[in-house]
Structure formats: C-alpha cells, structure tokens
Amino acid sequence: MKKPAIKIADPWDSLKEFTAARIAMGRVGSSIPLAQCLEFKLAHAHARDAVYSTLNSEAIIYYLDHLDIPIIKLHSQAQNRQQYLQRPDLGRLPDELSVRTLQENAGAYDISIIIADGLSAHAVNSNAVQLVEALVKLFRSAKYNLAPICVVSQGRVALADHIAHGLNARLSVMLIGERPGLSSADSVGAYLTYNPKPGLTDESRNCVSNIRPEGLLHEPAAQKIFYLVQEAFRRKLSGVGLKDNAGLLPS
Amino acid sequence: MAYQHTIHQRVYRFEDLKDLLAKASPLRSGDVLAGIAAATYEERVAAQITLANVPLKQFLNEALIPYETDEVTRLIIDSHDTNAFEPIAHLTVGEFRDWLLGDEIDTSTLQNLKWALMPEMVAAVSKLMRNQDLIAVAQKCEVITRFRNTIGLRGHFSTRLQPNHPTDDPKGIAASMIDGLLYGSGDAVIGINPAMDSPASVSNLLELIDALRQQFEIPTQSCVLSHITTTLDLINRGSPVDLCFQSIAGTQQTNSSFGINLDLITEAYEATLSLNRGTVGNNVMYFETGQGSSLSANAHHGVDQQTCEARAYAVARKYNPLLVNTVVGFIGPEYLYDGKQIIRAALEDHFCGKLLGLPMGVDICYTNHAEADQDDMDNLLTLLGVAGCNFVMGIPGSDDIMLNYQSTSFHDALYLRKVLGLRPAPEFEQWLLKQGITDEKGRLTHSQAMGKLIDHLF
Incomplete structure (x- = not known):
C-alpha cells in the first residue's frame, strides 16, 4: 500500500530566493513539519550555547602574543552568567582586582583595545584575534600609542569607559560578542568611544556591527573602525555627533 | 502615606503606595534590578495582604508620580469618571478582585468601568490575582x-x-x-x-x-x-x-x-x-x-x-x-x-x-x-x-x-x-x-x- 502524503509542501518555494525568512515551510495539518521544527531548534541551541559559552582568554593571549603588546585579563562585577544576564549594571563595572590591575597599567595612551565576551563569548573566541591583528596594523601605521590590550570576562559595553579611563586612554575600542540571533551566534560588535569616562551612555558611542565571516569581514570591519577612530580624533568626539556626518563613511 | 502589616511579630512597613505596589508585585528581574522588589517571599505576601486592604479610593488621593510634574498622571486623574466609579467606590483592592470574579459581573458591567478605573487600581488588583484569575476576568471583557x-x-x-x-x-x-x-x-x-x-x-x-x-x-x-x-x-x-x-x-x-x-x-x-x-x-x-x-x-x-x-x-x-x-x-x-x-x-x-x-x-x-x-x-x-x-x-x-x-x-x-x-x-x-x-x-x-x-x- 502506498504511504499517504502527510506533509503538504507550499508551492511558492521559489520565493525563498528573495528572503532569509522561514517562508514556504509546508505543513502537517496546519502545524510546522518536523524537519523545520528541528532546524529551528538547532539554530536556537546554537544561540543558547553561545550565550553560555566562556571566553577563551588563554588562547586569545597566546595568539596575540606576536603583536608585542602587553595583555591584561579583567573581570566585571558580575560573578557568573546568571547574574550577568539579570544585572547588567554589574557587567558595566570592573571588580576590585581589575581596578588594581588597571591602576598598575595606567599610562598616557591614545587607544585602548578591549576584548569582552558580552552575550556571545563564542563570537569573540572566533573573531577577536584576526580583528585585533588587523586593527593593530592600521593603528600602528598611524602611529597611535596603544594601551595594553584588555581581555574581559562578563563584560558589557559601558565597562570600556571604566577600563579606558583607568588606563588613561583617549579613546576606547571594545570588541564584544553581540546578542546571538538564530542565524548568527558568532557576531562581534565594535564600540568606539572618544574621551571615555564612567557615566557615558550609548549616544557617546559609534558601533560597527555584525562582524563575522558571514557578515562584515574582519578586514573591511577594521578599515571602518579605523576610519571612525581617525575621525573621532580629528573632530574630538564620538557618538551621535560623529554619526550625523556618516555619509562620508565607506559602507 | 505609610502602610504596614505584621506577620509573626515581624512588622513590614511600606513607605507609600508606590512602595507597596512594587513589593506586592510578583517576582520579576526588572523590579529587582531597579532595587524596588520585595526582599523575601514573606515580604511580598505581606505587601499583597496589605494591598488587599487598601481602598480603591486611596488611588485617587495618592498619586504615584506627582500630578504637577507628569502629564500621564494628569491624564489619568483628569479623565477619571466619578459616576462610573460609584458602583465600586466602596471596595478595597482585595474586595475588587473578588467582585471581578463574581458570576453576576458580566461583559457590559466591565465595559461600563472603562473610565471608572485608574491604571494603578487595575495594576494593584492584578498583583493579587493568580494567572487563572487574570484569564477568567479578561475572558469576560470584549473590546471590539x-x-x-x-x-x-x-x-x-x-x-x-x-x-x-x-x-x-x-x-x-x-x-x-x-x-x-x-x-x-x-x-x-x-x-x-x-x-x-x-x-x-x-x-x-x-x-x-x-x-x-x-x-x-x-x-x-x-x-x-x-x-x-x-x-x-x-x-x-x-x-x-x-x-x-x-x-x-x-x-x-x-x-x-x-x-x-x-x-x-x-x-x-x-x-x-x-x-x-x-x-x-x-x-x-x-x-x-x-x-x-x-x-x-x-x-x-x-x-x-x-x-x-x-x-x-x-x-x-x-x-x-x-x-x-x-x-x-x-x-x-x-x-x-x-x-x-x-x-x-x-x-x-x-x-x-x-x-x-x-x-x-x-x-x-x-x-x-x-x-x-x-x-x-x-x-x-x-x-x-x-x-x-x-x-x-x-x-x-x-x-x-x-x-x-x-x-x-x-x-x-x-x-x-x-x-x-x-x-x-x-x-x-x-x-x-x-x-x-x-x-x-x-x-x-x-x-x-x-x-x-x-x-x-x-
């Protein structure tokens, strides 16, 4: 006996070329077929695993060693992921040991490069080394004086203000794992802040988003960040004011 | 105005209506983050017991955010319909919860309350309700x-x-x-x-x-x-x-x-x-x-x-x-x-x-x-x-x-x-x-x- 067809396909499959949305999934009764359910579950699993992934500081330090820049490890006041997720305020503050480390490493720097796990350590583990290599090359070509590179656990964006202020740097570039999407668990965001100091808000920053192999590639991302850094130094500001003239920015 | 309630010789004091509402709120991370949530399970229930005894009328007298500085407060107070409020004016928040669940309270009764209710009264009563209460009463409403x-x-x-x-x-x-x-x-x-x-x-x-x-x-x-x-x-x-x-x-x-x-x-x-x-x-x-x-x-x-x-x-x-x-x-x-x-x-x-x-x-x-x-x-x-x-x-x-x-x-x-x-x-x-x-x-x-x-x- 022939097996009856249970799954009903949607005959507008060809429209999938126009969008990444989950269209034309077909149905069983009026429900989503199992294959598509499991596909979705897998994507969500990747995102969830990314949220709970941990920063591989040792590997990052090892692979950045050849740049010949001191590297320091820091930690926010959020003790673990659960607390990090519920208390963003703690993720924005350095813990006691980190404050001391920053004091010991304070100097007079142009740029502080900070690598933080954010909401996806996986993203940073996968992208930070190549991105920092590209950035350092560009920054050195412009003769910027670089602060020790900071590798931060349980960090949020505004932690960069405390770090760069503590190190006495004129500008911070934080590379941080972005909130994982269903199709992008490995996306890094770069936040740039001129004259960083505690108390600043998002209006004071510029962001280059979606840095990952399937999104904005490392080299063009570094170029874009470098352009913003130069403009920030030239115009002595960052954030909304810098963005307003963003027509000049290469896309 | 301060509110208080005693459980086993422990006195729970709530500074004002705003504090009482926050402490009576079912646990959620946002209120913890804001530093306004109840510190213990007991304090939360103490707040709910206290809130149950607050007359609905009290909300007309005690603004959570001052009338003078907030246009949403002004909108709420100025649009309150005293006549429509009359049927429930004698109730406490707790009595209002029971009233809402009563079989005689039907769709049209609830529709007539639209301008009698301040959002704060509705928020307050929701804090005393279980999920099934929230469902049962909402089901009686019909907004077309x-x-x-x-x-x-x-x-x-x-x-x-x-x-x-x-x-x-x-x-x-x-x-x-x-x-x-x-x-x-x-x-x-x-x-x-x-x-x-x-x-x-x-x-x-x-x-x-x-x-x-x-x-x-x-x-x-x-x-x-x-x-x-x-x-x-x-x-x-x-x-x-x-x-x-x-x-x-x-x-x-x-x-x-x-x-x-x-x-x-x-x-x-x-x-x-x-x-x-x-x-x-x-x-x-x-x-x-x-x-x-x-x-x-x-x-x-x-x-x-x-x-x-x-x-x-x-x-x-x-x-x-x-x-x-x-x-x-x-x-x-x-x-x-x-x-x-x-x-x-x-x-x-x-x-x-x-x-x-x-x-x-x-x-x-x-x-x-x-x-x-x-x-x-x-x-x-x-x-x-x-x-x-x-x-x-x-x-x-x-x-x-x-x-x-x-x-x-x-x-x-x-x-x-x-x-x-x-x-x-x-x-x-x-x-x-x-x-x-x-x-x-x-x-x-x-x-x-x-x-x-x-x-x-x-």
Whole structure:
C-alpha cells in the first residue's frame, strides 16, 4: 500500500530566493513539519550555547602574543552568567582586582583595545584575534600609542569607559560578542568611544556591527573602525555627533 | 502615606503606595534590578495582604508620580469618571478582585468601568490575582474595534502579519507577505517594522502594501511602524497611511525619551482620522508597549514595571486605538528573566489593558538570552487564546530576521484557531473563503490565489 502524503509542501518555494525568512515551510495539518521544527531548534541551541559559552582568554593571549603588546585579563562585577544576564549594571563595572590591575597599567595612551565576551563569548573566541591583528596594523601605521590590550570576562559595553579611563586612554575600542540571533551566534560588535569616562551612555558611542565571516569581514570591519577612530580624533568626539556626518563613511 | 502589616511579630512597613505596589508585585528581574522588589517571599505576601486592604479610593488621593510634574498622571486623574466609579467606590483592592470574579459581573458591567478605573487600581488588583484569575476576568471583557474589518469579537482571533526584512527589500517583504496571506494571516494589520525610518523608505513600503490590498480587495489595514513624526510627515505628503503607530509608555519622562508627548500624539491622531480611510470604523491608532521600558529609559520614578505598563494604557485609551500590542519578551532577561516571568507579565498586561477598555494583543516573544523557548510561547499562546486576546503576531517560522527575536508563526495562529475553535475577523474570513485560501472549517486549501498574488508582486 502506498504511504499517504502527510506533509503538504507550499508551492511558492521559489520565493525563498528573495528572503532569509522561514517562508514556504509546508505543513502537517496546519502545524510546522518536523524537519523545520528541528532546524529551528538547532539554530536556537546554537544561540543558547553561545550565550553560555566562556571566553577563551588563554588562547586569545597566546595568539596575540606576536603583536608585542602587553595583555591584561579583567573581570566585571558580575560573578557568573546568571547574574550577568539579570544585572547588567554589574557587567558595566570592573571588580576590585581589575581596578588594581588597571591602576598598575595606567599610562598616557591614545587607544585602548578591549576584548569582552558580552552575550556571545563564542563570537569573540572566533573573531577577536584576526580583528585585533588587523586593527593593530592600521593603528600602528598611524602611529597611535596603544594601551595594553584588555581581555574581559562578563563584560558589557559601558565597562570600556571604566577600563579606558583607568588606563588613561583617549579613546576606547571594545570588541564584544553581540546578542546571538538564530542565524548568527558568532557576531562581534565594535564600540568606539572618544574621551571615555564612567557615566557615558550609548549616544557617546559609534558601533560597527555584525562582524563575522558571514557578515562584515574582519578586514573591511577594521578599515571602518579605523576610519571612525581617525575621525573621532580629528573632530574630538564620538557618538551621535560623529554619526550625523556618516555619509562620508565607506559602507 | 505609610502602610504596614505584621506577620509573626515581624512588622513590614511600606513607605507609600508606590512602595507597596512594587513589593506586592510578583517576582520579576526588572523590579529587582531597579532595587524596588520585595526582599523575601514573606515580604511580598505581606505587601499583597496589605494591598488587599487598601481602598480603591486611596488611588485617587495618592498619586504615584506627582500630578504637577507628569502629564500621564494628569491624564489619568483628569479623565477619571466619578459616576462610573460609584458602583465600586466602596471596595478595597482585595474586595475588587473578588467582585471581578463574581458570576453576576458580566461583559457590559466591565465595559461600563472603562473610565471608572485608574491604571494603578487595575495594576494593584492584578498583583493579587493568580494567572487563572487574570484569564477568567479578561475572558469576560470584549473590546471590539473597526477600520476595514471588525477585530475582537468573541470567538474570533486575529493576527498581525509582520513581514519584516533586514534591509526593507520590497521583494523580501513581498515574499513574506504572500506566505502569510496564504496561511490566513493579516486580519489585524499588515505591519512592517522598517529597518530605516526615513520618509522615502517608509512611503515605499506603504505603497507596496496598499497596492496589494487594493488589487486583491483585502479587508485589512496596513501600517509601517515608523516614529509618529515620520508618519505625520507622510500624511502631509499624501502617502497612503491607514494606521498611525507609536510606542508609548507610562511616564512623561519615558515618552519624552521616545521623542513624544500627548500633544504630539493628539496631532497625529487627528491627522490620521482626517484621512477617513476606514470603511467599517475609524479606530486609527496602533500602539505598542512593554514592561520595563521606563526602567530602561531610567524614568520609572521608583514605580514597578507592571504599574508603569498599566499607566501606558491610559495614554492608549485616550486615542481609541484599533490595536494595542504589548511586546512582552522583547526587552530581555534583565526585565523578564524566564518563561515564567514572560507568561505572567503577558497575562497581566492583557488583563489590565482589557479592563481599561483596550483592544489588547500580545507579541508573544523572547530573545535568545532569555531563559525561554518555543514551549513557553506555546503555553502563553494557548493561555492568551483562552483569555480572549484580540491578536498576536504572525511571522514566517516565528523567526523575525530583522528584529532578531522569536515571536509566533503563521502556523501558531492556525493551531490556536483549531484547538479553541476561533475564527479570523469576519470580513477577512469571507475574503479567505472567496480566494479559496481556507474552507468553511478554516482549513487551509491553498488555491489559485497564490499564482495571482505572485504575479502581482513579482
């Protein structure tokens, strides 16, 4: 006996070329077929695993060693992921040991490069080394004086203000794992802040988003960040004011 | 005024009504983050026992945010209807909970309370109610609104078709729109969150939906969820604006952080009304809200996030909206940590909005850093279906590729209609039948409509 067809396909499959949305999934009764359910579950699993992934500081330090820049490890006041997720305020503050480390490493720097796990350590583990290599090359070509590179656990964006202020740097570039999407668990965001100091808000920053192999590639991302850094130094500001003239920015 | 209650010789003192409400609120991460939540389980119940004994009248005398400095407070106090309040004026918050659940309290009794209730009273009573109470009372409410179809009738359940695309690509949006229509979605509105809030881009999207709607005579309305100032601008330029959208909140300061105030909303409301594009009614506003927005804007004045949310409904109520959508799990785990908190918040919002006379829908959703998954959303969808929720979102495979969060899918809405015997808005249902998209029993048939839709859009 022939097996009856249970799954009903949607005959507008060809429209999938126009969008990444989950269209034309077909149905069983009026429900989503199992294959598509499991596909979705897998994507969500990747995102969830990314949220709970941990920063591989040792590997990052090892692979950045050849740049010949001191590297320091820091930690926010959020003790673990659960607390990090519920208390963003703690993720924005350095813990006691980190404050001391920053004091010991304070100097007079142009740029502080900070690598933080954010909401996806996986993203940073996968992208930070190549991105920092590209950035350092560009920054050195412009003769910027670089602060020790900071590798931060349980960090949020505004932690960069405390770090760069503590190190006495004129500008911070934080590379941080972005909130994982269903199709992008490995996306890094770069936040740039001129004259960083505690108390600043998002209006004071510029962001280059979606840095990952399937999104904005490392080299063009570094170029874009470098352009913003130069403009920030030239115009002595960052954030909304810098963005307003963003027509000049290469896309 | 201070309030207190003693449990086993332990005296719990609450500084004022605001403090009492915050401490009585069921646990959620946002109130903990704000530093206003009860410190222990016992303190929370002590606050609830205390709150149960507070007369409803007290809310008229003790403003949570001063009348002088907050226009939302002024709106609430000034629009309070003393006559309508009379039947419940003698009740305490606790007695009001029991009263609401009484068999003699029916739909019309509740409809008459619309202007008798302050949002703070409704928030207060919700804090004393279990989830089933929130569902049972909300189910007694019926809030019907109209533009090109009739939304909110008992036994009916609508969806907003949300065909977002990360770059607003018209073909990408059209593809999702076709997918949704062929799954019977879109009777509440076809509503796009634009990636770019520029007038030109928003106008193109409006034209896209409007042309489709006219060509196929679809009895629904369209909306591009741009800032209200962009919509006003587009109205003045003659774009086909059906509904005026805006995100709103429950404090003046939060609204100000959204770049809005009541005068601006009034101006946009009147401009949209004047277009007169509705065919069966003229409810022209579409509002979105969500617990946590005031804390996020650092503008909560120590008021708990659920009470702030209920106050936003006072803003919505002023403008006879077609749709009010609480976007419950979008804001993240620092406000609503897990599935349990998201579900509770959604039932509270739906209940509070309905009691205040609003056509409540819920964006049943979560982000990837929240402790929630599709099972939680299935639970919530089913609970809201039972509670009589007016509408939910319809998104291809529940994955919004522009806003990067998970909501409900076209399939989800069909599931709910099937298990609870719910039907689309009547005018839209007729259209689905005529196009052969569904049959009399609401089952999908997928007809020749597909070819025509694709030919029109591609």
